[in-house]
Amino acid sequence: MSNIVSVLFDGVVYSSWLFLMAAGLTLIYGVMKILNIAHGSLYALGAYVAATIAGAWLAAGHAAIGSYAMLAVAALLVGAVMGPLLERGLLRWMYGKDEVVLLLVTYAAFLVLEDAIKLVWGVESMLLPEPYALPGNFQIGTLAYPVYNLILIAVAVAVGLVLAAALYRTRQGKLLLAVIHDREMSAAMGINVDRVYLVTFTVGSMLAGLGGALTAPTIAVSPGIGVEVIVLSFAVVVVGGLGSLGGAALGALMVGIVRSAAVRYWPEAELFTIYFVMALVLIARPRGLFSAPEARKI
């Protein structure tokens, strides 16, 4: 019994991590119709900035508990700086072009940012283990788990709830939904679409930064960490349906739990399972689980 609980828990932890990444990716796609490959670099930037400022905080002898605030600051910084920089400086010049062109532009941004990270932080990995070990462990059966995993789950749930509430319960959210449904009609009705794009991209970038910042204490922050993440997030978003927040949550949960079960009971198939889930979903629902039918414009 405890085996099944631990498989589910491992799956939910992995899903939470995936969701933080996928939520930003799907939000940006839903509003702007951009599959943002640079999301992986923003995740990496979040991890590097977190390791730098939280590391400096701890090195200065401040209270270790404050390092969690530094993780949040890192996410905010990445979103507030990189979001407007990429959206205003690069993407706004490409609006109206084919989706493939935008995909290539964000891929180019991804490559540039990967090299910029190497220029700034070098090729040595950075470590920030303190926030991971600080809250201690709890037990599931005979297995010890870091309390930090519970923090990760709580943040992912909170992000999901706040995003859903902001989208469906606020005036700004409804304006954003209107832009998702029909950009031209929304602009004709007086919605400032450019501003909606800027805010959406900034929030999406902040979520990528948050994913990286929360992951930094559990890994060696090193060049290339954004590559794996963008591939997995893309799989999750496709499973859930491009542009659907609920779909990203369900997709992350499915992928996380299936992967965790494979690691425990069929490790040889672990690499294959994520894409097997994706293939099964796409056979049954070619546009993903929660993708809304697209209005046909005449």
Add this chain to the structure above:
Amino acid sequence: MIRWFIALSVSILCALAAATASAQQAVKLGIVTFLSGPAAGPFGVPARNGFELVAEMLNGGRVPAPYAARGFGGNPIELVMIDEAGGPQKQVAEFRNLAQRVDLVIGYISSGDCLAIAPVAEELKKLTVLFDCGTPRIFEDAAYRYVFRTGPHATMDNTAAALYVLERHPNLKSIAGINQNYAWGQDSWVDFEAAMKTLKPGIEVKTSQMTKLFAGQFGAEISTLLSSGADVIHSSFWGGDLEGLVLQGAPRGLFQKHIVVLSAGEPAINRLGNKIPDGTIIGARGPFGPFAPDTEFNRWFRNAFQERYGVPPNYASYKAVNALLGVKSAYEKAQKAGAANPNQDQIMAAFENLAFEGVGGAVKMSLGRGHQAVMDNAIGTAKTVGGELRIVDLKRYPADRVNPPEGAKSEAWIKSGFKK
């Protein structure tokens, strides 16, 4: 008369200058190592630093005996550095270009790159010295004339680890593995599993986790290993994956509840220090870093490296320097045989079955028809003393104890019970 004297003097001076230029013709070495990507930090850059430091010291005649002669036999050496990142296909294209610009190539950390480059080196007839990659398949599955490898292959990492574990824990009953899912991780696990089964018949394999390279997150894998009840956990992880496994596994008791063997763990010593839990068994892929014998030559290298770069050299740095010293030894051996500026064939003839002194001890090119090096190996245990990580209970294994004999394939040799 004066005119004749001046003309004669100028002619003699020109002839002398030409002779000097000819005697001091630079030997161009193409160096291929990771300068970007995830392998740059743990291996590529420490290797580059080793190449650059010792090349500069060789040119300045500042390397101790038996390498005191400047450059290669009096000729200066010049390095042409190439990034190994990008995968085998890109490396083959880079190699074809590089081969035209240099006298010989030294390089390659990735086993995948080595497997791809070796046949191309043969096709282009370009002397190529592999310095770090671990797969034993290079010379076990093929024979090469133009390819040499001055670093020992990975079989000895895992046979020595198995011997070390069983000497200290003879009653253990089960093993498990967590390795990266590509040539290096798979070969390492196959060798370790086979060695353990040969040395301790009946030993049970609880689980073998093969993770995607640079996956970074190992929560589910650590849970599986903790639940497995295995006595020993083997990992050939390196770089960020290795550091991530230690950071995620240590707080959960992975290293306290199991005997953990990190067969390529040495580069993490400088990075993680006392975060590596006591009792972790560590290998260095040879007698390198803190596993190197305490000789004057080794102390010279460690001090020079530490002074220049502010960190001690790791095994990649050692293997880089050994490649330079191996080529220098072959070059100067060919000179002693009568060639003032030996050509490629003369260097290769001198290289085959060469024995030379490396920074971690004696290197013998005794496998792969004289093209593959063997060295002694050393394994130790991590212990934090006064806040600093030390390697204790260090055991050295002679090269012929942990390497297959000439002509034998590693896996078959292990399964035969290490028969000579």
